[in-house]
Amino acid sequence: MYEGLQYEMSDGVGTITLDRPQYKNAIDIPMRSSLRELLRALRQERELKVLVLTGAGGNFCSGGDLNALRNSAAAGEATAPGRRQRLVDLHDVVASLVEFDRPVIAAVEGVAYGAGLGLAMTADLVLAADDARFCMAFGRLGAVADFGTFYTLPRLVGVQRAKELLFSAREFGAAEARAMGLVLETHPASQVQERARAIARCLAEASPVALSITKRALNVSLRSDLQTMLMLESDGQGVAMSTDYHTMALQRFFDKKGPPFQWPAQRP
Numbered sequence: 001m002y003e004g005l006q007y008e009m010s011d012g013v014g015t016i017t018l019d020r021p022q023y024k025n026a027i028d029i030p031m032r033s034s035l036r037e038l039l040r041a042l043r044q045e046r047e048l049k050v051l052v053l054t055g056a057g058g059n060f061c062s063g064g065d066l067n068a069l070r071n072s073a074a075a076g077e078a079t080a081p082g083r084r085q086r087l088v089d090l091h092d093v094v095a096s097l098v099e100f101d102r103p104v105i106a107a108v109e110g111v112a113y114g115a116g117l118g119l120a121m122t123a124d125l126v127l128a129a130d131d132a133r134f135c136m137a138f139g140r141l142g143a144v145a146d147f148g149t150f151y152t153l154p155r156l157v158g159v160q161r162a163k164e165l166l167f168s169a170r171e172f173g174a175a176e177a178r179a180m181g182l183v184l185e186t187h188p189a190s191q192v193q194e195r196a197r198a199i200a201r202c203l204a205e206a207s208p209v210a211l212s213i214t215k216r217a218l219n220v221s222l223r224s225d226l227q228t229m230l231m232l233e234s235d236g237q238g239v240a241m242s243t244d245y246h247t248m249a250l251q252r253f254f255d256k257k258g259p260p261f262q263w264p265a266q267r268p
Contacts, residue, residue, distance in 0.1 A: 002038050004031030006056070012049035012204035013197060014042065021057025027115055028065035032090055039096040049204035052196050053097075053106045053123055058189070060108040061116025063137060064146075087146055090115075094148035097122035098219065101212040103203050107196035108174075109189050113137045118147025121156060124215060126182065127196050128174040129189035134182070139169035155222060156182050205261035207245040 004027075006017040016038065018025035042048055055061055097104055097119075106123035114137040120126050136153070138145045145153070145166055154162040157180045165172075177183040187195050203211065213236035221229055240246060249260055 002034035004028065005034045005038060007038060009045075009048060011201060012047060013052060013200040014045075014048045014050070015052045015054065015197070018053075018055040018061055021055075021059070023065065024059040024062035024111055025055040025057070025116070026062045026065040027119075028068045032093065035093045036089070036096070039093065039100070043096070043100070048102065049208060050102055050200040051100065051104045052193075052200050053104065053119065054193055054196070055109065057110075059110030060106070060112040060132070061119055062111050063114030063116045066141075090147060094118075094122060098148065098152070099216075101215065102208065103200070103211055103215065105196045105200055107193045108132045108134075108183070109192060111135075115147040118145070118149045118152070121152035121182070122148060125184050125199065127185045127187065127192050127199075128177060128183045129192045130174055130186050131189060132174040132177075132186075133171055134173070134177050135169065135171040136165045137169050139166060153182075156180075202261055202263065207240065207243060207249070209243050209245065210240045213240060 004018065004020050006015075006019045008015050016035075018027075018031065020026060020028070020031065042051065103125070104123040106120040106126045108120050108126060108128040109132060110129070111133050112120050112128075113133075113135045117134055117136060136145060136149070138149075149166075153165070157165070161180055174183060174186045178186050185195065186192075213232075217229065217232045217236060220232075224232075245260075252258065252260060
């Protein structure tokens, strides 16, 4: 149904797998269109509690498909308006992921280059294999960053580090990515996808209303003032504490049964 992608859902956890392993899951036009359509459909899927992004064949995503760019140039379609429109279409995917009202987790193996790294950074939590490799490769081609990178990267690593990564277009590993705040956790490659799903299953048991409000508030916090954030806090708390989930969780506390979900994301 969705060209270049696989999608499955189990126990409230949906997994989108980029599925062009022969091209290290490079994003071509059909995959981009599939992502747009799938994310549009998932916004209406209320059984979905948490979304996981990953890649097939031991890689996350090598970026945009350069063969597609070369072919468009050969066909005389490489005009400034045409290439701008390509990015405008891509921005629907970026906004859908960043503003998705449920948690999004990226599980990165192998390479996450260029737009592939941009895709990973749209997630709320990024997990990586110990041997994963990252690169803001745009400068190697005389291009500027895309896939929302100008928004996400400085928020994760700070403006100065973002400039260094984009100016240099250098490769860096999972340990450095974690140290700079781009990656939350690193694990052996054989474990990273299961760890992402374990966290997802844990979060799927949390209050969907509280998680949604929290995500939206944090997304706007760096461009808002104190009074705006206090207003969001009070309005959000009013809604969250009016849900059946809050009533149930509070009763469990008084009954000494513990919370309905517990961190870390593992069962004893």
